[in-house]
Amino acid sequence: MSVQVLFYLFASICVIAAFLTITRKNPVISAVWLVVCLFCVAGIYLLLGAYFVAAVQVIVYAGAVLMLFLFVIMMLNLRTGIVGQMRNLGIKVLGIGIAVLVFHQLRLAFKGVKLLTGPALEPDFGEASSLGKLLFSEYVYPLEVIAILLLVAIVGALVLAGKERS
Amino acid sequence: MIALNELLILSAALFILGVVGFIIRRNILIMFMSIELMLNAAGIVLVGFSNKLGRMDPQVFTVFVIALAAAEAAVGLAIIIALFRNRESVNIDEMKLLKW
Numbered sequence: 082m083s084v085q086v087l088f089y090l091f092a093s094i095c096v097i098a099a100f101l102t103i104t105r106k107n108p109v110i111s112a113v114w115l116v117v118c119l120f121c122v123a124g125i126y127l128l129l130g131a132y133f134v135a136a137v138q139v140i141v142y143a144g145a146v147l148m149l150f151l152f153v154i155m156m157l158n159l160r161t162g163i164v165g166q167m168r169n170l171g172i173k174v175l176g177i178g179i180a181v182l183v184f185h186q187l188r189l190a191f192k193g194v195k196l197l198t199g200p201a202l203e204p205d206f207g208e209a210s211s212l213g214k215l216l217f218s219e220y221v222y223p224l225e226v227i228a229i230l231l232l233v234a235i236v237g238a239l240v241l242a243g244k245e246r247s
Numbered sequence: 248m249i250a251l252n253e254l255l256i257l258s259a260a261l262f263i264l265g266v267v268g269f270i271i272r273r274n275i276l277i278m279f280m281s282i283e284l285m286l287n288a289a290g291i292v293l294v295g296f297s298n299k300l301g302r303m304d305p306q307v308f309t310v311f312v313i314a315l316a317a318a319e320a321a322v323g324l325a326i327i328i329a330l331f332r333n334r335e336s337v338n339i340d341e342m343k344l345l346k347w
């Protein structure tokens with residue numbers, strides 16, 4: 082089935098890109114691999130029928146947030162000496178150990194998950210209209226909180242990164 | 248049809264790559280990207296359950312998570328810029344003023 086094949090394709094590209102993100106020395110290359118990873122996550126959202134969320138993922142994440150990252154990396158003007166290096170070997174081993182442990186635990190937990198076959202999806206599932214109805218009826222207070230949060234973030238970013246007061 | 252187990256394992260793999268990246272790197276920018284990876288892992292789980300349960304509610308939360316990530320990136324990168332101004336570095340091992 083082609084959905085299955087596409088899912089495996091997106092999933093493998095996603096994991097490989099994530100791995101390259103955390104192992105590249107140069108942050109610019111890391112950011113570009115992160116864009117690849119986020120695009121693949123958007124593809125998986127599409128396969129799951131969440132069309133609007135996939136669009137938001139591409140526009141906000143791969144578009145805005147990663148652009149912000151690249152701008153900041155270029156603004157900082159990193160010299161090659163301070164770009165690089167992993168931590169020392171002990172921390173690396175600790176990190177990989179934690180990874181193996183957590184992955185093992187999660188795998189054990191997922192063994193118990195029953196294969197859900199829920200109700201058939203409604204025709205407007207994942208579209209902007211049904212999401213908007215939910216957003217402005219049931220979740221209107223969280224929406225307001227997010228709006229305030231974004232405002233605070235804008236002001237905070239300006240205060241933190243704005244002109245220095247000497 | 249995508250099986251729920253496979254989705255959960257994919258999200259676990261992404262989350263763990265995020266955790267490992269956060270632990271082993273000393274470049275604060277890449278630590279930040281690792282946080283984005285972890286947020287995406289959460290998003291995959293939410294959308295996967297939304298598909299399996301036939302409900303839209305988890306997708307609302309995914310949109311909230313994306314908005315949150317945008318806010319977090321803005322403030323965090325502002326902090327990084329301020330830090331870089333003071334220290335001329337993005338290496339977190341050099342930022343140990345509060346460490347006793």
